[in-house]
Amino acid sequence: MTQPATNEPAIAVKDLTRRFGDFTAVDNITFDVGAGEVFGFLGANGAGKTTAIKMLIGLLAPTSGSAHVAGLDVATQTEQIRRRIGYMSQKFSLYEDLTVLENIALYGGIYGLTSRLIAERSSTMLETLGLTNQLVGKLPLGWKQKLAFSVALLHEPAVIFLDEPTGGVDPITRRQFWELIYEAAAKGTTVFVTTHYMDEAEYCDRISIMVDGRIVTLGSPRQLKAQWKVDTIDELFVRLARAS
Amino acid sequence: MTDPAVVVRNISRKFGATEALTDISFDVSHGEIFGLVGPDGAGKTTLFRILTTLLIPDTGTATVLGLDVVRDLWAVRSRVGYMPGKFSLYGDLTVEENLTFFASVFGTTVEKGYQLIAPIYRQIEPFKERRADALSGGMKQKLALSCALVHRPDILFLDEPTTGVDAVSRREFWDQLGHLRESGLTVVVSTPYMDEAIRCDRVGLIQGGRLLEIDAPADIVRKYPLPLFAVTGNDRYRLLLALRKAPHAHSVYPFGSELHFTDDRANADLAMLSAELETYMKAQGFEDTTAHSIPAGIEDSFIEAITSRTPRAS
Numbered sequence: 369m370t371q372p373a374t375n376e377p378a379i380a381v382k383d384l385t386r387r388f389g390d391f392t393a394v395d396n397i398t399f400d401v402g403a404g405e406v407f408g409f410l411g412a413n414g415a416g417k418t419t420a421i422k423m424l425i426g427l428l429a430p431t432s433g434s435a436h437v438a439g440l441d442v443a444t445q446t447e448q449i450r451r452r453i454g455y456m457s458q459k460f461s462l463y464e465d466l467t468v469l470e471n472i473a474l475y476g477g478i479y480g481l482t483s484r485l486i487a488e489r490s491s492t493m494l495e496t497l498g499l500t501n502q503l504v505g506k507l508p509l510g511w512k513q514k515l516a517f518s519v520a521l522l523h524e525p526a527v528i529f530l531d532e533p534t535g536g537v538d539p540i541t542r543r544q545f546w547e548l549i550y551e552a553a554a555k556g557t558t559v560f561v562t563t564h565y566m567d568e569a570e571y572c573d574r575i576s577i578m579v580d581g582r583i584v585t586l587g588s589p590r591q592l593k594a595q596w597k598v599d600t601i602d603e604l605f606v607r608l609a610r611a612s
Numbered sequence: 613m614t615d616p617a618v619v620v621r622n623i624s625r626k627f628g629a630t631e632a633l634t635d636i637s638f639d640v641s642h643g644e645i646f647g648l649v650g651p652d653g654a655g656k657t658t659l660f661r662i663l664t665t666l667l668i669p670d671t672g673t674a675t676v677l678g679l680d681v682v683r684d685l686w687a688v689r690s691r692v693g694y695m696p697g698k699f700s701l702y703g704d705l706t707v708e709e710n711l712t713f714f715a716s717v718f719g720t721t722v723e724k725g726y727q728l729i730a731p732i733y734r735q736i737e738p739f740k741e742r743r744a745d746a747l748s749g750g751m752k753q754k755l756a757l758s759c760a761l762v763h764r765p766d767i768l769f770l771d772e773p774t775t776g777v778d779a780v781s782r783r784e785f786w787d788q789l790g791h792l793r794e795s796g797l798t799v800v801v802s803t804p805y806m807d808e809a810i811r812c813d814r815v816g817l818i819q820g821g822r823l824l825e826i827d828a829p830a831d832i833v834r835k836y837p838l839p840l841f842a843v844t845g846n847d848r849y850r851l852l853l854a855l856r857k858a859p860h861a862h863s864v865y866p867f868g869s870e871l872h873f874t875d876d877r878a879n880a881d882l883a884m885l886s887a888e889l890e891t892y893m894k895a896q897g898f899e900d901t902t903a904h905s906i907p908a909g910i911e912d913s914f915i916e917a918i919t920s921r922t923p924r925a926s
Contacts, residue, residue, distance in 0.1 A: 412778040538651035
């Protein structure tokens with residue numbers, strides 16, 4: 369298991385609950401994510417993952433319980449949290465009718481980066497990704513996803529949330545994307561990621577599996593496979609999610 | 613049943629300057645599950661739209677159940693079930709209203725089609741008063757499949773039916789397709805998930821508008837051209853970078869908890885290669901690493917097909 373680089377966890381969740389009417393979408397979940405850790409947040413459709421993530425990024429108020437991200441309270445410090453986190457999903461990434469550089473400038477501006485810093489980081493980003501400046505709409509999906517990830521890291525957030533970042537991309541690009549994740553984590557960024565690809569779950573330092581609003585198991589892939597006596601996380605996922 | 617259910621010959625289609633499909637040819641036999649496996653943007657949807665008469669190819673011909681997809685479009689439409697990506701349902705109609713609507717469009721009734729759809733529809737029937745918009749992803753998928761089947765077609769075209777659906781629901785969906793095939797239906801299905809390829813009788817690997825390979829999944833993986841090893845060890849990311857620099861590294865990719873290392877020496881002795889690899893890793897300072905020879909999977913084959921056919925596009 370990865371040791372947190374600092375004493376304070378990057379994400380600290382305690383008894384977090386969210387109800388909609390009489391439906392409990394997130395039911396009393398508790399877990400910590402260490403700084404620089406790659407944490408896989410797994411669950412079937414409708415298990416409550418999206419509701420939990422919305423609370424962690426300050427878009428939805430908890431019904432009860434607490435969560436801290438980068439040391440900030442998600443219930444009361446939503447503005448500060450947004451400046452300290454990055455977010456990327458398959459559905460929301462970049463503006464298609466803007467160029468690569470325009471997108472970077474836009475996000476840099478939103479996060480209050482100086483023009484000089486934006487110019488510096490733009491050229492580094494294009495070089496690292498091997499991209500030329502062009503309309504984002506013209507890029508293949510895999511490139512868009514890699515660019516969106518880099519843009520989400522532009523303001524050097526403490527924690528990045530990735531919601532199914534690799535859906536639909538080819539197997540090579542999917543793996544290149546994971547190398548970007550490893551790189552970010554090696555630099556100390558905490559990565560919180562959801563995926564439907566169970567082989568990707570094995571790439572995480574630790575994973576949790578959510579069923580009907582609860583976290584039913586949590587640990588490193590190796591620990592969990594030993595504990596549940598299965599060969600793959602896929603096998604474990606099917607067993608736990610189907611048992612509900 | 614002499615002619616194949618689907619015959620595609622040299623189909624090409626451009627959108628402006630973009631070549632969506634380039635010279636596609638394949639056959640699908642009656643009662644077969646044929647999979648088109650490839651990432652987003654590979655051309656799968658364009659091909660489905662051509663085969664379901666919704667788009668005309670620039671060049672080439674295609675027949676479905678012996679009917680030409682351009683000339684005989686009305687005859688094709690009545691015999692084909694089509695489930696487009698994103699499940700085209702009417703969100704503000706209920707489950708039952710959606711089904712009734714699709715039945716009436718094809719001049720039939722839900723009762724007449726009930727027997728065929730029953731194994732799938734029964735799972736969502738308790739929610740038949742619910743608006744389609746309010747269904748979960750897995751339930752929408754079941755309703756969309758029921759709607760595509762309600763007029764009892766002879767062939768089903770399913771465009772990415774499992775995209776965005778969790779691993780458990782994906783398995784259940786493929787079990788359903790197996791049952792439909794047993795009832796005599798031909799199924800053409802596309803997916804970006806490589807692991808679903810093994811559920812097909814034959815698959816076509818598609819990327820960039822071109823078919824890279826068509827065969828039974830077992831034959832595709834058997835044709836993997838080079839020795840492949842599964843490498844395990846701690847500190848996988850550093851191990852990955854180190855393995856890429858190994859003298860005979862052809863490719864190195866993470867696969868679940870392992871790394872897959874392909875050696876560039878085609879006919880070498882496998883035991884010798886794996887011993888050599890272990891020695892190399894030890895020399896690089898990695899303790900507790902192992903390398904053993906494994907057969908390729910579909911994803912290994914797909915990666916190899918992409919890299920060997922295209923000049924490293926990605």
